[in-house]
Amino acid sequence: MGEYKMNKEVLILGIETSCDETAVAIVKNGKEILANVVSSQIESHKRFGGVVPEIASRHHVEQITYVLEQAMEQAAVSWDEISAIAVTEGPGLVGALLVGVNAAKGLAYAKHKPLIGVHHIAGHIYANRLQQEFQFPLLALIVSGGHTELVIMKAHGEYELIGETRDDAAGEAYDKVARMLDLPYPGGPGIDRLAELGEETIAFPRAWLEEGSYDFSFSGLKSSVINTIHNAKQRGETLKPADIAASFQASVVDVLTTKTVRAAKQYNVKQVIVAGGVAANKGLRSSLQQEFANLEIPIQIPPLYLCTDNAAMIAAAGAIAFAQGKWSTLDLNARASMPLK
Amino acid sequence: MNILAMDTSNQVLAVAIQRDNKVVGEIVTNLAKNHSVRLMPAIDRLMKEVNMKPEQLEKVIVAKGPGSYTGVRIGLATAKTMAWALNIPVIGVSSLEVLAYQGRFFNGVICPFFDARRGLVYTGCYRWDKNTMKLIRKEENLAMDILLSELSSLGQQVIFLSPDIAIHQEQIKGVLGDLAIIPEEPDHLLRGAHLIAVAKGKQPEPTHTLRPNYLRLAEAEAKWLEKNKGC
Numbered sequence: 001m002g003e004y005k006m007n008k009e010v011l012i013l014g015i016e017t018s019c020d021e022t023a024v025a026i027v028k029n030g031k032e033i034l035a036n037v038v039s040s041q042i043e044s045h046k047r048f049g050g051v052v053p054e055i056a057s058r059h060h061v062e063q064i065t066y067v068l069e070q071a072m073e074q075a076a077v078s079w080d081e082i083s084a085i086a087v088t089e090g091p092g093l094v095g096a097l098l099v100g101v102n103a104a105k106g107l108a109y110a111k112h113k114p115l116i117g118v119h120h121i122a123g124h125i126y127a128n129r130l131q132q133e134f135q136f137p138l139l140a141l142i143v144s145g146g147h148t149e150l151v152i153m154k155a156h157g158e159y160e161l162i163g164e165t166r167d168d169a170a171g172e173a174y175d176k177v178a179r180m181l182d183l184p185y186p187g188g189p190g191i192d193r194l195a196e197l198g199e200e201t202i203a204f205p206r207a208w209l210e211e212g213s214y215d216f217s218f219s220g221l222k223s224s225v226i227n228t229i230h231n232a233k234q235r236g237e238t239l240k241p242a243d244i245a246a247s248f249q250a251s252v253v254d255v256l257t258t259k260t261v262r263a264a265k266q267y268n269v270k271q272v273i274v275a276g277g278v279a280a281n282k283g284l285r286s287s288l289q290q291e292f293a294n295l296e297i298p299i300q301i302p303p304l305y306l307c308t309d310n311a312a313m314i315a316a317a318g319a320i321a322f323a324q325g326k327w328s329t330l331d332l333n334a335r336a337s338m339p340l341k
Numbered sequence: 342m343n344i345l346a347m348d349t350s351n352q353v354l355a356v357a358i359q360r361d362n363k364v365v366g367e368i369v370t371n372l373a374k375n376h377s378v379r380l381m382p383a384i385d386r387l388m389k390e391v392n393m394k395p396e397q398l399e400k401v402i403v404a405k406g407p408g409s410y411t412g413v414r415i416g417l418a419t420a421k422t423m424a425w426a427l428n429i430p431v432i433g434v435s436s437l438e439v440l441a442y443q444g445r446f447f448n449g450v451i452c453p454f455f456d457a458r459r460g461l462v463y464t465g466c467y468r469w470d471k472n473t474m475k476l477i478r479k480e481e482n483l484a485m486d487i488l489l490s491e492l493s494s495l496g497q498q499v500i501f502l503s504p505d506i507a508i509h510q511e512q513i514k515g516v517l518g519d520l521a522i523i524p525e526e527p528d529h530l531l532r533g534a535h536l537i538a539v540a541k542g543k544q545p546e547p548t549h550t551l552r553p554n555y556l557r558l559a560e561a562e563a564k565w566l567e568k569n570k571g572c
């Protein structure tokens with residue numbers, strides 16, 4: 001480690017292939033994006049109504065060196081300047097993760113660079129540090145197609161998971177309800193737009209779970225939406241899709257906001273950050289912003305390109321792991337499920 | 342020329358290194374163990390053993406399938422990235438052709454195959470001709486029944502090479518009888534050095550466009566095409 005002097009600039013090359021984006025980024029000192037390339041496969045998966053793991057993996061192996069090359073060109077840096085290679089180790093689709101992990105190992109080996117395995121959620125959290133320095137303790141709400149989690153951080157690189165979904169992720173529930181409303185995949189943006197045109201006319205359930213729990217559950221809500229549509233059809237009634245969307249979104253936003261506010265108060269946090277693709281949801285953003293403005297706790301929601309999967313966030317989280325000496329070895333594996341620690 | 346060759350497309354994990362024009366080292370294991378965990382450490386160990394640094398490499402060779410989809414991608418992700426980072430050419434060779442190489446010097450049809458479940462195999466036929474392997478029947482994913490009836494109509498001796506020979510041996514003998522040559526176990530095990538031999542004379546593809554030789558569509562893709570046929 002001696003050769004990395006304290007005052008030397010640290011450039012991390014990050015790789016992210018956990019789902020359907022092949023992404024490579026180069027980040028300086030954990031905060032400044034020099035390159036951020038994302039090759040999205042969304043068009044390939046649309047016709048299947050969701051991400052097909054085998055097809056995602058096939059795309060990754062075809063895209064990976066293109067994306068690497070674009071990132072190196074965009075950053076206009078030499079290999080000598082790169083301090084380490086960071087890669088999403090998990091959680092995610094194992095076949096997809098494997099492409100990134102093996103590419104990272106090939107790169108680390110060929111260029112004699114340290115290798116750093118990064119937890120995908122740590123990446124989502126650190127996307128926020130590309131905008132603003134953290135203030136600890138902080139509370140992070142991560143909401144995406146694969147995740148719904150509440151994490152407390154008391155210092156860099158230390159994560160305490162206080163709540164997670166017991167069944168569907170919030171984004172997953174959005175996709176399923178969108179399908180019932182004949183909205184395209186991914187469902188979040190469509191429902192968000194439609195909800196703005198409707199009213200909360202249906203009282204869908206809120207899964208609060210047991211007293212004090214920060215866990216989430218969205219499968220009951222999803223079933224309730226299915227049943228409501230089904231029953232209305234049988235009775236020959238028509239429900240306005242905009243009202244269904246507004247009512248469904250109200251339930252999701254209510255639960256997410258209430259639990260986040262309660263956790264922020266209990267842990268006396270100095271900052272709240274929101275991450276993951278669902279953080280782009282207008283309904284959720286405005287509800288959270290309003291509540292935390294009242295509490296005078298700063299809340300940070302990154303712009304869309306940093307909410308969705310990208311490699312800048314992996315490089316940003318990797319910069320901390322690099323500084324803390326949490327390096328990986330060449331036997332690094334992809335891990336479909338992986339605890340956040 | 343200094344060459345690194347690797348194959349993780351099936352159960353065998355093979356790495357070989359050539360220095361100048363000599364194979365100086367090889368690692369071959371035939372274990373149901375995770376290629377992703379073991380490939381890079383195997384490369385690192387062998388490179389150290391033969392005292393070669395990555396920047397001394399001049400070419401990378403990789404088996405591009407058919408085989409396990411994941412296994413093929415582990416090899417290709419590693420080989421493509423290394424070749425790109427080192428700015429050297431990469432050559433993808435057919436995993437079947439590497440296996441067929443075990444049957445060189447045999448004067449007849451060489452039939453390598455990998456089991457693809459439900460009576461299917463990944464296969465192709467080769468002939469050893471003037472010190473090179475010639476493809477005489479295209480590689481594809483097809484039923485063993487069909488392959489065998491095709492081969493029996495040739496009325497020639499056929500050597501079968503496969504790590505999965507045990508699964509199909511009885512059926513092969515049943516259809517081809519004495520025309521089927523099935524060698525001893527070690528001959529069904531491919532070697533890393535043979536990737537280098539097979540790649541000889543082959544032109545590298547652009548690194549970016551090198552892709553696996555799956556010989557099969559992703560299941561979701563096949564189903565979708567079936568459903569949307571004729572629209």
Ligand SMILES: [Zn+2]
Pocket residue numbers: 120124144276277308309
């Ligand atoms: Zn994500």
